[in-house]
Amino acid sequence: MFTLFDPAKHMFSVLRLEKELAPYPLPQHEILAMHRCSNIANMVIEADHGVIGHYALLFAKKKQPELLLIAITAEYQRRGIGAAVLHRIALRTLMGRQRGEDLIVRVAEINTPAQLFFSKCGLRCVTMVPEYYPSGETAYSFRGDALGIVGNTVDRLPEGYPKERSSRVSG
Amino acid sequence: MADGKPAIGYAEEKFGMTVGAPFLVTHQSRNGEFQVGDRIRLVSDGSITCVDAEGWMPAEDLHEATAGMQVTLDLTEVTRLRAGLVAELATLDALAGG
Numbered sequence: 001m002f003t004l005f006d007p008a009k010h011m012f013s014v015l016r017l018e019k020e021l022a023p024y025p026l027p028q029h030e031i032l033a034m035h036r037c038s039n040i041a042n043m044v045i046e047a048d049h050g051v052i053g054h055y056a057l058l059f060a061k062k063k064q065p066e067l068l069l070i071a072i073t074a075e076y077q078r079r080g081i082g083a084a085v086l087h088r089i090a091l092r093t094l095m096g097r098q099r100g101e102d103l104i105v106r107v108a109e110i111n112t113p114a115q116l117f118f119s120k121c122g123l124r125c126v127t128m129v130p131e132y133y134p135s136g137e138t139a140y141s142f143r144g145d146a147l148g149i150v151g152n153t154v155d156r157l158p159e160g161y162p163k164e165r166s167s168r169v170s171g
Numbered sequence: 172m173a174d175g176k177p178a179i180g181y182a183e184e185k186f187g188m189t190v191g192a193p194f195l196v197t198h199q200s201r202n203g204e205f206q207v208g209d210r211i212r213l214v215s216d217g218s219i220t221c222v223d224a225e226g227w228m229p230a231e232d233l234h235e236a237t238a239g240m241q242v243t244l245d246l247t248e249v250t251r252l253r254a255g256l257v258a259e260l261a262t263l264d265a266l267a268g269g
Contacts (some may be wrong), residue, residue: 008232012204012224028226050203053242
């Protein structure tokens, strides 16, 4: 389901997703820059022989991991895939670092569905970042501790998603 | 194909594409990167640009990304381009003659 982004296999699919879903679609050169950045995990989500979503996670030294972007094609939304992404990220954060580590994500002011989604997954809006986007639009900064995210997403995972490891960590 | 990667002329050889000419994808590539109806062009550095994806596929990735793809010359776009050029030529002729 989750695969490392490979420009030869996924570039056009990711660009199409960005164009379809993102309020501020990333151009190819920015996607390539993220791909070349060693502390960004750039992943695609595949199902039924195609790319249905992608996400990018920034790991900076002495900082909380930050979810830079997440996009899932409309057809596959509300099936628990976004929850599975957060669940996976939170689990890895827990395994790699200390418990209580926070995950950060910034969401556009106009993107209410995303704000609701992150709230349901256990993240809370903690601050406003004025003029975060090049257009001058404000972003809301959401933050949630990894353990809380695991707990809030475990019941939202898609059918067939392995839950064994998560129940061990959250329990 | 010296190091296993396609040379700059890969798309020219495999699909008969010429630099700058508009082509249409008629059969999608195996990995779905190129989809039916995509408007594409070959660039002089060997990469293929795609209007619909708003991106380019570099020459070194074409072997993998275009596997299974089929293309045809986009005659509608050729006609449109030609009409634009003819109109421009008429304007220039009028300027030169007038």
